[in-house]
Amino acid sequence: MSKLVSGFSKLNKEEKIAWLSNYFLKDNVNASDILRLYWNSDKKLQQLHDDFIENTVSNYYMPFGVAPNFIINGKHYTIPMAIEESSVVAAASLVAKFWSDKGGFKAEVINTVKVGQVHFMYDGDKRDLQEYFSTKKFNLIAVTNDITENMRKRGGGILDIELRDKTADLENYYQLHVTFETQDSMGANFINSCLEAMAQEFKKDDIQIVMSILSNYVPECLVKAEVSCEVEKLHPTNGALFAKKMKQAVDIANVDPHRAVTHNKGVMNGIDAVVIATGNDFRAVEAGVHAYAARTGKYKSLTSCKIENGIFTFSIEIPLALGTVGGLTSTHPLSKLSLEMLGNPSAKELMQIIAVAGLAQNFAALRALTTTGIQQGHMKMHLGNILNQLEATQEEKEAVTKELSGKTVSYSGVADVLKKIRA
Secondary structure (H helix, E strand, C coil): CCCCCCCHHHCCHHHHHHHHHHHCCCCCCCHHHHHHHCCCCCHHHHHHHHCCCCCCCCCCCCCEEEEEEEEECCEEEEEEEECCCCCHHHHHHHHHHHHHCCCCEEEEECCCCEEEEEEEECCCCHHHHHHHHHHHHHHHHHCCHHHHHHHHHCCCEEEEEEEEECCCCCCCEEEEEEEEECCCECCHHHHHHHHHHHHHHHCECCEEEEEEEEECCCCCCEEEEEEEEEHHHCCCCCHHHHHHHHHHHHHHHHHCHHHHHHHHHHHHHHHHHHHHHCCCCHHHHHHHHHHHHCCCCCCCCCEEEEEECCEEEEEEEEECCCCCECHHHHCCHHHHHHHHHCCCCCHHHHHHHHHHHHHHHHHHHHHHHCCCCCHHHHHHHHHHHHHHHCCCCHHHHHHHHHHCCCCCCCHHHHHHHHHHHHC
């Protein structure tokens, strides 16, 4: 074999590792051992992980933590979070505790409509196409009956099919725009199967089907979450100033995209962590949420803030297409455990929980930014990471932490202090 390899997928795991070590990791004598170190000792469980994707050689671990003390619509939750970034779980936990004696979080699902499209080209008369669509619309639904049978029993299925003229954007381009209700399933496979069946039924000589695929932009699959309290309860000494600065921070994110991107990244710290922990597709969620943030033509804050009649209200409204059955949610042991921890929620309840996690994370970030600064808490965790990289003992960690208390943390600075201690 060489660096260009055929039949790689047919090699067993040991053979794949040997090939990697020989051609791409030959300068690292520990590479093979590191890859094997992350295998699960339970062979059945490891095989489950091997089967999730192709060409598996090992597992990539992320910390799995929990943020307790969340109260959402009067119900207590401990929220599972899978994330590698320092201080995210701590921040979520602190904010949950902060709001727990102020009524907690309120959340509601606005809608759960999901979207799929059949994209096609047609250069004939538009009126002929509209007439053809009108005669075909019933059949387009009928050809999916076998696919939608179980979903319809659960109250879901196809909601509507529209013919959309997109020729103003691209010559000869049209689409069948289909809306779905998928209940507790995220529904990707279900939607795509329906669309492909529709495309087969709709195509003819003068209609060129380009592709049939769900959309991860779901602006009608919306959930809202909020917290509110009297302004004076926000801060022990100056609630009015704190509320004002929080609102100003959101206002800035609404007028400056550079700030908005970082602002919304903080929201997604909370959202992605729970999406991953529950076995949902965080890439789809990210893409849809950021598209929603730019729906006005300008990228803006995902959160809102208002101060009216002495009441501070902080809220979020976002699209979230999630599932609690099927896919990884039903096969990954930790995903199943995460959902059990949350009380085996419906997809709608999970939407509310995850929206709250994003809102809490953004509140934590803005509170830090507008008061002590973001680095105080973050660098405390960062110091621990640096000390682990430098393989410090527990005694050394305590000595370095004491030495650097109140000082700016940098890798070189930590290394210098550790070097002096070891000397």
